[in-house]
Amino acid sequence: xxxxxxxxxxxxxxxIRIAIKEKNASVxxxxxxxxxEAGAKFLDINVGTAAEDQCAVMKWLVEVTQExxxxxxxxxxxxxxxxxxxxxxxxxxxxxxxxKADPEELDVYMPLAKQYDASLIxxxxxxxxxxxxxxxxxxIAATILEKALEHEFDIDKIYIDPIxxxxxxxxxxxxxxxxxxxxxxxxxxxxxxxxxxxSNFSQGTKEKSLLNRAILTMSMVAGLDAxxxxxxxxxxxxxxxxxxxxxxxxxYSDSYLKAGLAMITGK
Amino acid sequence: xxxxxxxxxxxxxxxIRIAIKEKNASVxxxxxxxxxEAGAKFLDINVGTAAEDQCAVMKWLVEVTQExxxxxxxxxxxxxxxxxxxxxxxxxxxxxxxxKADPEELDVYMPLAKQYDASLIxxxxxxxxxxxxxxxxxxIAATILEKALEHEFDIDKIYIDPIxxxxxxxxxxxxxxxxxxxxxxxxxxxxxxxxxxxSNFSQGTKEKSLLNRAILTMSMVAGLDAxxxxxxxxxxxxxxxxxxxxxxxxxYSDSYLKAGLAMITGK
Numbered sequence: 001x002x003x004x005x006x007x008x009x010x011x012x013x014x015x016i017r018i019a020i021k022e023k024n025a026s027v028x029x030x031x032x033x034x035x036x037e038a039g040a041k042f043l044d045i046n047v048g049t050a051a052e053d054q055c056a057v058m059k060w061l062v063e064v065t066q067e068x069x070x071x072x073x074x075x076x077x078x079x080x081x082x083x084x085x086x087x088x089x090x091x092x093x094x095x096x097x098x099x100k101a102d103p104e105e106l107d108v109y110m111p112l113a114k115q116y117d118a119s120l121i122x123x124x125x126x127x128x129x130x131x132x133x134x135x136x137x138x139x140i141a142a143t144i145l146e147k148a149l150e151h152e153f154d155i156d157k158i159y160i161d162p163i164x165x166x167x168x169x170x171x172x173x174x175x176x177x178x179x180x181x182x183x184x185x186x187x188x189x190x191x192x193x194x195x196x197x198x199s200n201f202s203q204g205t206k207e208k209s210l211l212n213r214a215i216l217t218m219s220m221v222a223g224l225d226a227x228x229x230x231x232x233x234x235x236x237x238x239x240x241x242x243x244x245x246x247x248x249x250x251x252y253s254d255s256y257l258k259a260g261l262a263m264i265t266g267k
Numbered sequence: 268x269x270x271x272x273x274x275x276x277x278x279x280x281x282x283i284r285i286a287i288k289e290k291n292a293s294v295x296x297x298x299x300x301x302x303x304e305a306g307a308k309f310l311d312i313n314v315g316t317a318a319e320d321q322c323a324v325m326k327w328l329v330e331v332t333q334e335x336x337x338x339x340x341x342x343x344x345x346x347x348x349x350x351x352x353x354x355x356x357x358x359x360x361x362x363x364x365x366x367k368a369d370p371e372e373l374d375v376y377m378p379l380a381k382q383y384d385a386s387l388i389x390x391x392x393x394x395x396x397x398x399x400x401x402x403x404x405x406x407i408a409a410t411i412l413e414k415a416l417e418h419e420f421d422i423d424k425i426y427i428d429p430i431x432x433x434x435x436x437x438x439x440x441x442x443x444x445x446x447x448x449x450x451x452x453x454x455x456x457x458x459x460x461x462x463x464x465x466s467n468f469s470q471g472t473k474e475k476s477l478l479n480r481a482i483l484t485m486s487m488v489a490g491l492d493a494x495x496x497x498x499x500x501x502x503x504x505x506x507x508x509x510x511x512x513x514x515x516x517x518x519y520s521d522s523y524l525k526a527g528l529a530m531i532t533g534k
Contacts, residue, residue: 167512167519174513178488206521207509214509217484221445242474242481245434246441252434254473 001249001263002240003226005074005095006031006040007199009061011048020047020057025064032065038231039241039264042095043069045086046076055085062086071265074121074228080108087116094118097228098161100125101140103147110151119157121195130163134180137162141184145192156190159226164196164219166203167211174201174215178222185223198227213239221247237261268516268530269507270493272341272362273298273307274466276328278315287314287324292331299332305498306508306531309362310336312353313343322352329353338532341388341495347375354383361385364495365428367392368407370414377418386424388462397430401447404429408451412459423457426493431463431486433470434478441468441482445489452490461486465494480506488514504528 008031011017019027035043043065051057054077062073072093075086083096098121099109106122113120124131124140131137141160148158162180165173177196185191196219202211213236216227220243231237241260245252250260275298278284286294302310310332318324321344329340339360342353350363365388366376373389380387391398391407398404408427415425429447432440444463452458463486469478480503483494487510498504508527512519517527 171512171519172515175488175515205519207505207524210505210509210524211513213480214484214506214513217481218488218510218513221442221485221488238474238477239481242477243485245438246478246481246485248439248442252438252472257474257477 001225001244001260002220003041003193004039004231004237004240004264005042005044005097005195005226005228006035006038006231007044007197007228008035008230008232009043009065010046010076011051011057012046013048017048017050020051020061023060025067028061028064029068032069032071035231036069036071036265038234039237039261040071040231041226041264042072042074044074044076044097044228046097047082054079054082058082058086059089062089066091075118084112087112087118090116095121095159097121098123101144102126103143106144106147106151110147110153113157114151114153119159119193120153121159121161124160124162130165134176134183137180138183138187141180141192142187145188148192155188155192158192159195160184160192161195161197164198164201164215166205167201167215168204175218178218181219181223191223193226194224195226195228196224198229209233209235212236216240217243220244268492268511268527269487270308270460271306271498271504271507271531272309272311272364272462272493272495273302273305273498274311274464274495275302275497275499276310276332277313277343278318278324279313280315284315284317287318287328290327292334295328295331296335299336299338302498303336303338303532305501306504306528307338307498308493308531309339309341311341311343311364311495313364314349321346321349325349325353326356329356333358342385351379354379354385357383362388362426364388365390368411369393370410373411373414373418377414377420380424381418381420386426386460387420388426388428391427391429397432401443401450404447405450405454408447408459409454412455415459422455422459425459426462427451427459428462428464431465431468431482433472434468434482435471442485445485448486448490458490460493461491462493462495463491465496476500476502479503483507484510487511 045061047054047057074095076097122144124137202208245256314321314324341362341364343364389411391404469475512523
């Protein structure tokens with residue numbers, strides 16, 4: 001079944017940026033509750049770029065979120081010290097977002113994740129940047145899995161993000177990416193999870209929901225199971241659960257949408 | 268790009284059954300126009316089972332349809348004489364629906380199709396019925412393609428229907444079928460087209476449109492390109508065109524839905 005990562009508690013969104021500035025917990029908590037009800041398995045927590053003391057803001061976001069939900073948290077920052085600040089105050093289940101695939105960076109993040117019993121998102125990015133082709137993405141994923149073995153890191157707690165580019169930036173790569181997901185999934189048994197920033201795909205387009213639904217369905221068939229996405233888009237969540245039932249991940253019944261939501265959230 | 272076959276001019280639908288009985292051409296012609304505008308590349312024409320003189324009804328349906336649209340027609344009957352009756356009066360481009368894959372039946376239908384410069388839907392059904400597994404469907408498809416070579420039948424005019432069963436009848440086969448489409452598509456260059464009765468998949472379910480959209484998107488990625496479908500379901504047509512743009516079958520633009528419709532219908 002899909003493991004949606006709710007994208008909405010992120011300082012890049014104006015209402016969250018203002019809530020952070022005004023220390024308005026209720027705006028954050030409202031998104032925490034609504035995303036959880038809508039089917040978020042994880043809540044992404046990202047302070048954005050405007051916050052002055054990013055560590056303090058991360059702690060505050062984690063704390064106010066935990067006051068109202070026990071949903072797993074996806075601690076999202078490119079800065080190690082901000083991630084650490086989030087981990088320190090977290091009580092809920094954890095996913096760290098993210099480590100790049102350079103060996104020396106994985107050697108920091110994997111032990112850190114193990115220390116907090118957290119799962120870890122690893123991007124298929126290294127010192128050379130985002131690879132332009134399939135083979136290099138798959139090769140970098142192999143490096144990640146090798147490092148996980150070295151650190152005795154449970155593969156079921158590895159989430160690989162092969163970097164899905166926006167359709168209006170590289171239209172040819174969308175279908176090629178499904179090949180990347182398939183190849184990564186067969187690299188290991190159990191396979192790692194696959195995540196991408198789904199909304200990124202339709203960024204700057206006019207038909208966001210339609211594009212997100214199409215790329216989600218075709219990607220899920222290839223192995224994507226943990227997209228960072230707009231779980232409050234009901235059409236998108238319905239498409240995700242419908243794809244799961246068509247893929248035979250749950251038994252079909254007339255009330256499969258409701259049953260699927262309960263399976264995702266465990267509630 | 269998708270080549271949708273509009274399913275609505277079919278005596279199995281009550282309003283068409285009544286229109287046939289009352290010789291009410293305008294009901295049929297209204298569906299002919301509306302389906303064409305909605306993006307039908309072909310209009311399926313099926314007399315249903317209730318009609319008394321099926322040959323006469325087929326002729327009448329073809330004639331009244333041709334009075335208002337020049338859309339290609341999909342002459343749909345299990346009875347050879349009813350198909351022939353349709354072909355005799357047809358002026359528009361033609362697709363015959365359908366021949367089973369028994370060699371002696373293909374030896375009748377392929378020359379008939381060639382005589383009328385028609386394309387031909389071939390079911391992966393033979394004397395043993397619908398195969399229950401992937402391998403047998405693919406093997407029967409190979410028989411169809413061999414027969415096409417023998418008859419010097421243009422492969423680009425062959426539409427193979429591997430028989431998609433309803434989800435509430437065999438839930439496991441939906442994803443397996445995508446494997447069938449992929450394997451059939453690589454059997455020949457150019458590949459044959461792939462068709463299925465899409466509405467059949469969600470027959471008797473409560474979430475028809477959601478299920479049809481999910482199976483359509485995942486099937487198109489594997490090679491399905493000519494589903495018999497409800498083209499009047501705008502959400503479904505939008506999903507089809509969106510899947511085509513994500514698959515890079517047309518250039519992305521903000522108005523891709525409109526551009527895609529024009530590409531499908533050539534208008």
